[in-house]
Amino acid sequence: MMYLKLALLNLWKYRRRMLVVLVGVVISVVVMEVVGGMLNGMRTTFFSEILRGSGHVQYHAEGWEDRLNRYSVEYMIDNPDRIVAELRSDPDVARAEPILSFGAVVSGGEENIALEGRGVMRSTEFFPDATTNIRSGTFLPEDDPGLALSTSNAELLGLSLGDTASVLVETTLGSPWYLTYPVTGLYESGQAEIDQSTFFISHADAQELVFAEGQTNEIRVSLRDAELAPAFLTRHSGFADANDMAGRTWREIHGSLLVFVEISDLLSAIINAFVVIVAATVITNAVLMTAFDRIGTFGALRAIGMKRRQLWGMIVWEGTAVGLIGSLLGLAIGVPVVLYFQTHGLDIGEFSEYFGTGQTYYFAFAPATTARNFGYGLMIAALSAAYAGWATARMDLIGSLQEA
Numbered sequence: 001m002m003y004l005k006l007a008l009l010n011l012w013k014y015r016r017r018m019l020v021v022l023v024g025v026v027i028s029v030v031v032m033e034v035v036g037g038m039l040n041g042m043r044t045t046f047f048s049e050i051l052r053g054s055g056h057v058q059y060h061a062e063g064w065e066d067r068l069n070r071y072s073v074e075y076m077i078d079n080p081d082r083i084v085a086e087l088r089s090d091p092d093v094a095r096a097e098p099i100l101s102f103g104a105v106v107s108g109g110e111e112n113i114a115l116e117g118r119g120v121m122r123s124t125e126f127f128p129d130a131t132t133n134i135r136s137g138t139f140l141p142e143d144d145p146g147l148a149l150s151t152s153n154a155e156l157l158g159l160s161l162g163d164t165a166s167v168l169v170e171t172t173l174g175s176p177w178y179l180t181y182p183v184t185g186l187y188e189s190g191q192a193e194i195d196q197s198t199f200f201i202s203h204a205d206a207q208e209l210v211f212a213e214g215q216t217n218e219i220r221v222s223l224r225d226a227e228l229a230p231a232f233l234t235r236h237s238g239f240a241d242a243n244d245m246a247g248r249t250w251r252e253i254h255g256s257l258l259v260f261v262e263i264s265d266l267l268s269a270i271i272n273a274f275v276v277i278v279a280a281t282v283i284t285n286a287v288l289m290t291a292f293d294r295i296g297t298f299g300a301l302r303a304i305g306m307k308r309r310q311l312w313g314m315i316v317w318e319g320t321a322v323g324l325i326g327s328l329l330g331l332a333i334g335v336p337v338v339l340y341f342q343t344h345g346l347d348i349g350e351f352s353e354y355f356g357t358g359q360t361y362y363f364a365f366a367p368a369t370t371a372r373n374f375g376y377g378l379m380i381a382a383l384s385a386a387y388a389g390w391a392t393a394r395m396d397l398i399g400s401l402q403e404a
Contacts, residue, residue, distance in 0.1 A: 028279035029330025037338030055220035071103025108157030119206020129189035146184030319385020327377030
């Protein structure tokens with residue numbers, strides 16, 4: 001206990017030297033906490049936002065994945081209402097909906113643009129960024145045909161709320177056909193993929209438009225837990241085969257983005273390792289300088305009876321105390337930064353839109369990450385002090401006294 005008290009007294013006596021060590025620990029912990037919050041935010045956004053839109057399982061007709069034209073309405077699922085009702089009876093299913101996707105040319109006056117049409121349920125939950133960000137009108141009003149456009153596409157077409165748009169498609173029979181719809185809703189989803197290339201009509205209107213009565217080309221399913229997807233597919237494999245459907249889990253649907261997430265995990269580990277190495281180098285040098293400045297004092301302590309291991313223990317206690325204080329101060333700075341950007345987000349421009357996260361990037365606070373960063377800060381300081389204590393304690397007594 002006496003050596004612990006000596007260690008604490010030395011912190012104040014040599015406070016200028018110790019301040020260098022303290023700052024190193026604080027900066028290291030702040031960097032690790034902020035970077036960790038940023039990468040946790042990416043993971044949270046991916047699983048909560050992207051999977052909320054795509055679902056955990058998607059069913060298509062056999063052969064759909066091999067189609068050459070992504071807008072083809074050749075591969076269709078029959079009796080989607082019956083299939084959806086059957087899937088909804090599974091207790092693991094949170095929601096299931098049919099979606100009819102098709103290519104179209106939308107015209108307004110003298111302007112026209114090629115877009116992807118999405119026939120959805122009027123109460124759909126699979127396109128929340130569009131349905132909840134209506135700038136004017138109603139997404140898809142009940143009982144009346146209508147078309148929902150992004151504000152940017154409406155501007156390109158010269159259309160306003162209530163104007164009529166013509167939608168030209170290739171039907172399931174391979175022939176061209178068009179119908180007109182009033183613009184009932186204008187939205188801004190914040191996602192480039194949707195705002196630039198997609199419009200919405202009701203699923204029933206889409207069936208009428210492409211001559212697909214009693215058919216659809218996709219069924220999306222959200223489960224109560226994403227990790228249930230493989231077991232869900234296996235459990236319903238016979239049902240899918242009986243309806244000439246093939247299912248894919250979210251891992252197959254978002255394979256390329258999952259690679260991006262895995263790369264980010266590796267990047268996170270590399271960044272943390274780099275920060276730890278740099279911090280350990282800086283802190284070790286600072287601790288060594290502080291220790292070597294006191295060689296004479298250590299020699300005097302040994303001359304009056306302090307053993308090498310006791311001297312080593314005193315220096316380790318000093319480093320551990322600095323690590324404890326520095327880690328707490330680092331978290332006191334880093335955690336509020338993470339919480340701020342978790343609430344307010346960080347605008348990083350259009351880059352993130354292509355990953356389905358919108359222009360605002362939100363961090364995520366994770367207690368496990370914070371505990372790990374606290375441990376890193378404490379460990380760096382303690383190990384650095386242990387090395388400095390070993391380097392000074394191994395010096396001979398006479399040589400130490402000569403430095404006094």
